[in-house]
Amino acid sequence: MSLVSIRDVRKSFGPNEVLKGVSLDIAKGDAVAIIGRSGSGKSTLLRCINGLETYQSGSIVADGIEVAGANTNLRELRRHVGMVFQQFNLFPHLTAAENVMLAPTVVNKVSKAEARATAAEVLAKVGLSEKMDAYPSELSGGQQQRVAIARSLAMRPKVLLCDEITSALDPELVNEVLRVVEQLAREGMTLILVTHEMRFARDVGTKLVFMHHGKVHEEGAPKEVFAAPRTPELQQFVGQVG
Amino acid sequence: MLQFSFWDILSNLLIATQWTIVLSLIAFFCGGIVGLVLLFMRTSRIAPLEWFTKIYIEFFQGTPLLMQLFLFFFGIALFGVEVSPWMAATLALTFWTSAFLTEIWRGCVEAIPKGQWEASSSLALSYIEQMRYVILPQASRIAVAPTVGFSVQVIKGTALASIIGFVELTKAGTMLNNATFRPFLVYSLVALIYFCLCFPLSWWAKKIEGRLNVAR
Amino acid sequence: MSYKLQFAELLPYWNVLLYGLVFTIVLTIVSTVVGIAVGTAGAAARTFGPGWLGRIVAVYVELIRNTPFIVQLFFIFFGLPALGLKLSETTAAFLAMVINLGAYSTEIIRAGIEAVPKGHIEAGLSLAMSKWEVLRHIVLNQAFRKIYPALSSQIIIVMLGSAVVSQISAEDLTYAANYIASRNFRNFEVYLLVALAYLLLAMLTRSLLRALGRVIFKAR
Numbered sequence: 001m002s003l004v005s006i007r008d009v010r011k012s013f014g015p016n017e018v019l020k021g022v023s024l025d026i027a028k029g030d031a032v033a034i035i036g037r038s039g040s041g042k043s044t045l046l047r048c049i050n051g052l053e054t055y056q057s058g059s060i061v062a063d064g065i066e067v068a069g070a071n072t073n074l075r076e077l078r079r080h081v082g083m084v085f086q087q088f089n090l091f092p093h094l095t096a097a098e099n100v101m102l103a104p105t106v107v108n109k110v111s112k113a114e115a116r117a118t119a120a121e122v123l124a125k126v127g128l129s130e131k132m133d134a135y136p137s138e139l140s141g142g143q144q145q146r147v148a149i150a151r152s153l154a155m156r157p158k159v160l161l162c163d164e165i166t167s168a169l170d171p172e173l174v175n176e177v178l179r180v181v182e183q184l185a186r187e188g189m190t191l192i193l194v195t196h197e198m199r200f201a202r203d204v205g206t207k208l209v210f211m212h213h214g215k216v217h218e219e220g221a222p223k224e225v226f227a228a229p230r231t232p233e234l235q236q237f238v239g240q241v242g
Numbered sequence: 243m244l245q246f247s248f249w250d251i252l253s254n255l256l257i258a259t260q261w262t263i264v265l266s267l268i269a270f271f272c273g274g275i276v277g278l279v280l281l282f283m284r285t286s287r288i289a290p291l292e293w294f295t296k297i298y299i300e301f302f303q304g305t306p307l308l309m310q311l312f313l314f315f316f317g318i319a320l321f322g323v324e325v326s327p328w329m330a331a332t333l334a335l336t337f338w339t340s341a342f343l344t345e346i347w348r349g350c351v352e353a354i355p356k357g358q359w360e361a362s363s364s365l366a367l368s369y370i371e372q373m374r375y376v377i378l379p380q381a382s383r384i385a386v387a388p389t390v391g392f393s394v395q396v397i398k399g400t401a402l403a404s405i406i407g408f409v410e411l412t413k414a415g416t417m418l419n420n421a422t423f424r425p426f427l428v429y430s431l432v433a434l435i436y437f438c439l440c441f442p443l444s445w446w447a448k449k450i451e452g453r454l455n456v457a458r
Numbered sequence: 459m460s461y462k463l464q465f466a467e468l469l470p471y472w473n474v475l476l477y478g479l480v481f482t483i484v485l486t487i488v489s490t491v492v493g494i495a496v497g498t499a500g501a502a503a504r505t506f507g508p509g510w511l512g513r514i515v516a517v518y519v520e521l522i523r524n525t526p527f528i529v530q531l532f533f534i535f536f537g538l539p540a541l542g543l544k545l546s547e548t549t550a551a552f553l554a555m556v557i558n559l560g561a562y563s564t565e566i567i568r569a570g571i572e573a574v575p576k577g578h579i580e581a582g583l584s585l586a587m588s589k590w591e592v593l594r595h596i597v598l599n600q601a602f603r604k605i606y607p608a609l610s611s612q613i614i615i616v617m618l619g620s621a622v623v624s625q626i627s628a629e630d631l632t633y634a635a636n637y638i639a640s641r642n643f644r645n646f647e648v649y650l651l652v653a654l655a656y657l658l659l660a661m662l663t664r665s666l667l668r669a670l671g672r673v674i675f676k677a678r
Contacts, residue, residue: 050584052580052584074583075586078584078586083580085577085580089581091578091582093599102585102587102596103585103587107586107591148581151585152585155585300657303660304614304656304657304660305653305660306620306622306632306653308621308624309653310653312653313646313650313653394523397526398526398527401526401528401529402528404528405528405622415529424540425537425539425540429536430533430537433521433525433533436525436526436529441520441524444520
């Protein structure tokens with residue numbers, strides 16, 4: 001059974017339909033890389049999965065919770081579905097550790113001490129043990145993004161959504177973030193990544209999804225899809241980007 | 243005893259409103275002229291002029307407008323000049339307005355990038371010429387919204403002239419209340435008239451500000 | 459000038475002035491604390507609350523911001539008793555101050571909330587926090603940090619504006635000045651002294667708020 005199941009999802013912003021019937025199944029332990037041009041609907045799809053955007057028809061079920069409209073128990077859903085953003089979105093008034101501790105203490109009512117222990121653990125995992133008490137403004141972009149990943153991990157999510165998490169980084173900082181994601185994938189964390197890093201998608205992904213004009217245009221095992229794209233659109237896209 | 247109908251009250255208030263408007267206009271325009279002079283002094287980089295404006299602004303922004311009205315009313319009398327409430331109110335509101343407008347405008351002048359000063363001075367423009375041809379045309383664009391916004395404060399400020407006996411809207415309200423004993427009606431109407439004067443200006447100021455933000 | 463300023467004639471009234479000064483200070487502190495609480499609630503309602511509540515708050519804010527404080531004061535003190543709500547001078551003064559600062563701080567705090575990047579709110583939501591938890595733990599702190607200077611200026615403006623409460627015989631610093639002037643007829647001396655007292659109070663408040671801001675927002 002799939003951990004995230006997306007069935008014929010349609011979504012419009014006003015007259016502009018950005019998702020035109022998307023279906024996708026993601027199993028536990030998958031690392032799905034979603035690629036495609038800007039405007040192809042890939043970020044919107046990701047934001048629909050944790051309820052940041054609503055959609056008009058179809059269905060999304062994530063970890064047994066149906067994501068649909070106002071009745072959805074978003075709080076329960078988001079405890080299991082983490083998200084990392086392009087712009088990091090660290091809370092500037094809190095230290096790295098406090099950023100990580102916030103949701104466990106506020107949402108899960110975990111004690112400060114316990115939350116701090118968790119924070120130490122997840123920050124170690126992303127290689128930032130010595131930056132626990134640094135404020136976001138004192139960290140590089142790559143470090144900030146790693147804190148953001150740790151912040152999501154502290155909630156022990158079943159799925160982690162990554163929305164172009166290296167796009168806002170200087171080129172020399174991209175790898176430190178990708179290495180963390182790669183390690184998570186190896187540990188079996190279920191990942192859905194919208195990304196422009198083609199090599200990363202090929203080497204780390206267990207599944208590749210190419211979105212085009214609001215639809216899943218092509219999908220399959222990354223190495224095969226990249227080696228032999230079936231559609232001219234993907235051929236062209238791979239030719240341009242790679 | 244004289245009977246006042248609703249329309250008697252309203253028409254009396256509206257007549258007094260004329261004086262609120264006149265006093266506001268005079269205070270705003272005279273305050274604007276004084277403020278402009280002060281702005282040149284404040285940004286002149288001539289120490290004594292800057293110090294004078296700083297103290298001037300500190301005083302008029304740091305003391306209650308009501309105190310300023312009292313000081314003008316009783317202060318001028320010390321020179322043996324007969325002071326009318328009208329004169330004291332005009333003077334106090336003018337100086338008070340000028341202090342705030344100077345500070346608002348100084349903020350706008352300082353928002354203009356340093357490079358504009360450097361470029362214009364490298365073209366051999368004098369300070370006055372720099373202000374006249376380069377800085378003020380740019381600063382005035384961003385100054386419109388806060389200036390219009392402040393005009394609302396001026397209108398509301400004129401209400402205090404009632405305390406030294408100048409008959410404008412608020413004073414008329416007090417007098418009508420004493421005559422009719424209908425405070426709820428009278429002060430509701432007074433507030434409503436002020437609102438009708440001020441709200442369009444507030445709304446306009448906000449609109450200009452919004453448009454400017456989009457343009458940037 | 460033939461007139462001689464005689465400040466010595468104010469000396470016998472030092473206790474009246476002191477009482478007025480304390481009244482003005484307490485009035486300012488209480489209305490600041492309560493007014494900012496009102497403003498925070500108002501701003502939260504306008505940005506995070508239901509639409510109908512936001513519109514009610516918007517009407518309150520615009521009504522207060524577009525009418526003179528003295529008229530608000532008269533309305534509360536003279537107008538409300540007609541509806542059966544009789545307030546003492548002091549209560550009316552405090553109430554008017556709170557209502558006034560509440561409206562201005564609603565607008566200031568709302569601007570601060572709206573300046574918080576949308577991504578921070580989304581990040582909070584996607585960490586399973588509720589709207590109100592996001593507001594409390596993520597948004598308000600950043601908002602207050604940003605608008606603290608504007609809020610400080612407004613507190614000083616309201617403090618100076620409080621001179622008007624003397625007109626309903628609330629016994630503030632200006633009331634003390636009026637009282638002394640009516641006794642010894644040294645109008646100019648009294649008002650000059652009291653004006654300088656306000657000036658000192660304004661400068662002191664400004665430094666105090668600045669120091670307080672440094673303590674509260676010391677991080678970063």
